[in-house]
Amino acid sequence: IILWNSALKSLAEGDSPCDAIRLFHRLCDASLTPDTFTCSFVLKACSRLMENSIGRTVHGYVVRLGFTSDLFLQNTIVHMYSSSGLMDDAQRLFDKMPQRDVVTWNILITQYTKWGEMEAAHELFDQMPERSVTSWTAMIAGYVQCKKPAEAIRLFGQMEEAGAEPNEVTVVGVLAACADLGAMDLGRRVHDYLNQCGYQKNVRVCNTLIDMYIKCGCLEVAQKIFNEMQERTIVSWSAMIGGLAMHGKAEEALGLFSKMTQIGLRPNNVTFVGLLHACSHMGLVDEGRRYFASMTRDYGIIPKIEHYGCIVDLLSRAGLLQEAYEFIKNMPIKPN
RNA sequence: UUAUCACCAGAACUCC
Numbered sequence: 430i431i432l433w434n435s436a437l438k439s440l441a442e443g444d445s446p447c448d449a450i451r452l453f454h455r456l457c458d459a460s461l462t463p464d465t466f467t468c469s470f471v472l473k474a475c476s477r478l479m480e481n482s483i484g485r486t487v488h489g490y491v492v493r494l495g496f497t498s499d500l501f502l503q504n505t506i507v508h509m510y511s512s513s514g515l516m517d518d519a520q521r522l523f524d525k526m527p528q529r530d531v532v533t534w535n536i537l538i539t540q541y542t543k544w545g546e547m548e549a550a551h552e553l554f555d556q557m558p559e560r561s562v563t564s565w566t567a568m569i570a571g572y573v574q575c576k577k578p579a580e581a582i583r584l585f586g587q588m589e590e591a592g593a594e595p596n597e598v599t600v601v602g603v604l605a606a607c608a609d610l611g612a613m614d615l616g617r618r619v620h621d622y623l624n625q626c627g628y629q630k631n632v633r634v635c636n637t638l639i640d641m642y643i644k645c646g647c648l649e650v651a652q653k654i655f656n657e658m659q660e661r662t663i664v665s666w667s668a669m670i671g672g673l674a675m676h677g678k679a680e681e682a683l684g685l686f687s688k689m690t691q692i693g694l695r696p697n698n699v700t701f702v703g704l705l706h707a708c709s710h711m712g713l714v715d716e717g718r719r720y721f722a723s724m725t726r727d728y729g730i731i732p733k734i735e736h737y738g739c740i741v742d743l744l745s746r747a748g749l750l751q752e753a754y755e756f757i758k759n760m761p762i763k764p765n
Numbered sequence: 766u767u768a769u770c771a772c773c774a775g776a777a778c779u780c781c
Contacts, residue, residue: 431767434766434767434768435766435767438766438767438768466766467767469767469768469769470768472768500769501768507769508769532770535771536770537770538771540770542771561770561771562771563770563771565771566771567770568771569771571771573772596771597772598771599771599772601771602771605772632773633772635773636773637772637773638773639773664773665773668773674775697774700775702774702775703774703776705775706775706777709776709777735777737776738776739776739777740776741776741777742776745777
């Protein structure tokens with residue numbers, strides 16, 4: 430069963446979680462008895478696929494196998510229901526659980542925020558017996574995601590008052606809120622703080638810092654952080670390219686893009702939005718068209734509505750209205 | 766041997 434579990438784990442965490450479910454069925458057919466680990470991996474696969482009907486079946490197995498007192502597994506089930514849209518089922522299970530831990534609460538809080546139900550999330554947050562850093566972070570990130578950055582920052586203040594230590598993930602949320610608000614003063618303070626903690630080595634932290642400085646109009650600092658990063662991801666590059674475009678530095682954006690491809694990093698669809706945006710603001714019609722073509726030809730990226738939007742924008746700004754109109758009429762996807 | 770919670774980048778319109 431251990432071997433099966435290991436295989437299940439990697440499938441559940443890989444890019445084809447439905448294979449984990451298939452394997453689980455084979456395991457059952459082979460009349461092996463799943464243990465708690467087995468169940469947790471299938472449930473994880475279900476969560477990732479938003480497969481709540483299979484998830485419910487697995488929940489049934491868990492009950493039949495007598496695993497209901499395993500808190501770890503119960504939490505996984507709460508996660509499965511809530512992340513796949515069945516908040517009511519999740520809440521019902523939560524309500525009748527004989528014991529809960531901070532993770533149980535965090536899961537439900539996070540999922541309420543994901544579905545935009547900040548009031549419900551906050552109510553749970555107020556009710557929970559003890560809060561971990563994750564609880565605070567989940568709420569802060571939730572407010573950011575719901576476009577309430579001021580609330581996020583207010584909560585961050587309360588977190589400090591409560592004496593909880595923010596970690597890397599927390600600061601990402603706070604920095605994102607600063608970016609949305611253009612609150613560079615607080616952003617800088619957080620930046621100082623994270624330098625002291627050594628968090629500046631974290632790629633996601635740096636990416637968010639870059640984004641924050643860009644949104645606050647401080648391109649130089651963003652660029653400096655980008656240059657000094659020990660390791661960059663596609664997000665780092667895309668943020669920087671998009672930032673340069675945002676500030677009218679199309680040449681530099683295009684230059685950075687070619688540097689990126691030279692080192693063999695593959696752009697993704699977001700990178701192309703930034704690039705096309707740069708072209709559109711500089712009136713680089715031909716370049717824009719070339720990048721648009723290269724996107725699919727060289728990188729196999731299927732353009733989405735936002736890419737078509739960029740081209741329409743590019744053509745229209747350049748005064749090529751007729752062509753823009755033709756382009757819309759010929760789009761293979763439905764224009765919005 | 767293995768399991769559960771939080772975090773990063775993107776166009777156009779409006780406002781700033």
